[in-house]
Amino acid sequence: MTDQEKILNEVTGSDYKFGFQTNIETETIPKGLNEEVVRIISAKKEEPEWLTESRLKAFRHWQTLQMPDWAHLRIPEIDYQDIIYYAAPKQDAKYESMDEVDPELLDTFNRLGIPLEEQKQLAGVAVDAVMDSVSVKTTFQDTLADKGIIFCSFSEAVKNHPDLIKKYMGSVVPYTDNYFAALNSAVFSDGSFCYIPRGVRCPMELSTYFRINAANTGQFERTLIVAEEDSYVSYLEGCTAPMRDENQLHAAIVEIVAMENAEVKYSTVQNWYPGNKEGIGGIYNFVTKRGICKGDSSKISWTQVETGSAVTWKYPSCILKGDNSVGEFYSVAVTNNYQQADTGTKMIHIGKNTRSTIISKGISAGKSQNSYRGLVKVLKGAENARNYSQCDSLLLGDQCGAHTFPYLEVDNRSAVVEHEATTSKIGEDQIFYCNQRGIDTENAISLIVNGYAKEVLNKLPMEFAVEAQKLLAITLEGSVG
């Protein structure tokens, strides 16, 4: 083993920093999944009849489906009867003031660096924090309400804004979409809802923080964002989980609707527990994220930094229905040790003059497998559609894999679709050059990797970008070769 490999191993070998568990009383229901469980979840959340029925419909559909196996992933069989589908911090989850919140819980969110207290207003981020299955606290609701913005937990939205939920839930990702979407639609526990009225520019970043705490629990949240005409919102999502030696399931749905001239920016820093160095434990992350540019000249932009999870299966997509609408996907996916990621996007061009950009940066280290999978589809009516895709892979070491699976379906002759792909190994020459300028190998790798991912990191809101940079360095600690 060369020195470089040793350092790489040390760097990639570092520990997950969010692996603590909060000792808080949790209310759970028994393991297993059947119609009764679906009804219990619905009842716990005091849902209206139509939603209970919608869950049951999804559940019945899910039972007819098989787990998809087309991704470049090796997943041991998941026993869906061995999972708890509802867990909530015990206590009334609706707090009037911060004083009522369990201090243990506040401590957890503080350790995660979430500014839950309104005093931290300077941070300028409104947060909805979801622990296990329940949304714990949404900050800045009043400030936002002044502008007519609704930002609340999904359960609250079901109670207070049933018409909006009824109208938009499942309109972008129907329960029939795929196996995990059906499962989520049956058992989803909570999540966030965000509504930006016509002509409003949301004055702060909205943020949801997801945390799985209880053991043997799955997390199934839904996020729904509706941006009316001429509105703008930037939305952030972060996720962590304790270290456990069993695998935990996370199957979420995110739906975005952008009306005419609206713009939605959705940024994710995904840092679920990735499992240990031997590949034991970690989160199985099966997520369906999709946005529709419904109105003309609307824009949806996905930015993701994926560093966590044992398995990632995720393709944030854009349906470009409105004429002149724009879809963007910027992704950095890092895998280390035994992590596996199969991630990418779908850009569906329907409207005229629609444009999409895909920038995907994969970084593989250890014994991990990292795949980009992306579809660019141009329908018959999509005159002058444009797509530019760039998929780069960076390999650290010689035991990892990088794969690219681009799919192109073009049914309009006026479309211009470009695809560029590169695969490179982190250069010993680059590292030596840094060494010769007094920079040690660990910092050299961090510098080179961050440089490589810069195009994507630049798309993140400031505070998040700094976090993401640190995260990249931590994730790759000990991994050069």
Place this chain on the structure above:
Amino acid sequence: MLEIKDLKVNIEDKEILKGINLSVKAGEVHAIMGPNGSGKSTLASALAGRDYFNITHGKIIYEGKDLTELTPEDRAREGIFLGFQYPVEIPGVSMVNFLRTSINSMRKYRGQDPLPAGDFLKLMREKKKIVEIDSDLTNRSVNEGFSGGEKKKNEIFQMALLEPKLAILDETDSGLDIDALRIVSNGVNKLRSPENATIIITHYQRLLDYIVPDVVHVLYKGRIVKSGDKSLAKELEEHGYEWIKQEVDANA
């Protein structure tokens, strides 16, 4: 400052340097010349600590320390600078970010606090003048899209910024037009001082018209076969390497 004693270096199983002896004192400029493949760049890389060069015999003593026991980054922090023959590109990493990381790594090694951003930028502006470097260049990624001449200027710029005790310039003149050559040489001359030393590796005498060496060595087949003052370089210019080759090969 630098004592190389009977240094033998292998790449894989092939012996490239076959017993080098060299002594460099503070304030001196040494030129190492020689035909292609004589081992000049290997010597430079071995001094900087590139790991695929195997030192099989001999010693490198720098400022009283055994250099072979130091990592490449610690050698740099001890004041050894290598001007690369082929500077690498590091996409996405700005020169500013790169050099700040570099300078602060060195300062940390010496127990100093990181340089405040303002002071650093001031220092950069100052040093840029020495090599007449385009302001815009330092905002770009490390060497990315730089022309050959810009890359070499950039090496000398970094040298000016890092103020090494011992600078080794590996074929810094190759690929330079006459203007760039003048600028690069001026840069090196301005940085000359009684406290530091420079080893210039080149195979053309041309550079030595601008940077006047105290000692000239001829490296051939892994050995220093001739040393002399600057007139030796002139002689090489006039007669080429053939006569030295014949002399050495006749004695072999």
